[in-house]
Amino acid sequence: MSIDWTAIAAIATAAAAIATAWMACMTKRSLQQAEKHHQNSFRPICILENYRNPDNPHCDSDNPYSRNNYLTVGTYDWRSEDLLISAQLRLKNVGSGPALRVWMILLFPLNNPDSGYIIEMTPLSANGWYGDRQTPIQFRLSKQNYTDRKFGFRLPDSEIDVRPIDAVWEIVLEYEDVFGNKFHTVHTRDALHPWTKVGIGRLNLPVSVRIELDRQNQLGPLPRINSEMQRQCWKSASTGTLHD
CATH class of the missing domain: 1.10.287 (Helix Hairpins)
Incomplete structure (x- = not known):
């Protein structure tokens, strides 16, 4: 064989x-x-946390951890009829890598589900943060927009009046890591949902918001936070004393 x-x-x-x-x-x-x-190992995780201290005798709420008081609305200044929404919250990167192209989107899903307000924040290092009593995170909107869009919250009674926003709101954070991977975090006033939800990729946002985000991303990073916070961030960066 x-x-x-x-x-x-x-x-x-x-x-x-x-x-x-x-x-x-x-x-x-x-x-x-x-x-x-x-x-x-370089993934950022951006969240919002309440910076108000319940032991502070000047705290203006019996329950500083109530989500009802996290956003307040007042007038921009006596020369303008614009409204100013202030967040009693600190934006913090609790991840292990820097967060780039950080966007904060304010939505009113029940009263105005088709639009929102966008601000671009400066990049955040790992453990970096900004937002406090002296330099709060703020959204500016005109009363005309309020009238047209009917967000569903009460306006302040006077120029010096500040009141909590009593409509259901959501704050969405979108950001990237150094490799271009996209992430998002969602915070909501609705106590029936978890305060923090973190995910990978882009969130399904209203079409008008997504179009504006894509347009702004094509322009490159252009910080649109209020001027006081800009000065603080730039000063901290130049002196090497970024918030940690």
């Missing part, structure tokens, strides 16, 4: 090819996992 060495060689070659392909697949998977682990 003769041995068909040609057939054996063909089988061996096929087995070697399969083994090589399997090793290549395993190597590729290992490299992908290593790259994913490397990117995860």
Whole structure:
């Protein structure tokens, strides 16, 4: 009985090819996992937290952790009829990497589900933050916009009056890591939902908001926070004393 060495060689070659392909697949998977682990080690996680101290005797609320008091509305100044929404919240990056292209979007999903207000924040280092009593995070809107869009909250009674916003609101944070991966965080006034929800990728926002975000992203990073906070952030960056 003769041995068909040609057939054996063909089988061996096929087995070697399969083994090589399997090793290549395993190597590729290992490299992908290593790259994913490397990117995860630089992942930012941006959140909003209440900066008000319940032990502070000047605290203006019996329950400083009530979400009802997290956003307040007042007039911009005596020369303008514009409204100023102030967040009693601190924006903080609790992740392990810097957050780039940080956007904050204020939505009123029940009263005005088709639009929102957008501000672009400066990049945040790991453990970096901004927003406090002296330099709060603020949204400016005109009374004309309020009249047209009917957000559903009561206006202040006078120029010096400030009142909590009593409509249901959501604040969405969108940001990127140094690799261009996109993330989002959602905070809501509705106590029936968790205060913080973190996700990967872009959130399904109203069309008008998404169009504006895409347009602004094409323009590059242009900070649109209030001037006092801009000065503080730039001063901190120039002196090397960023908030940690």
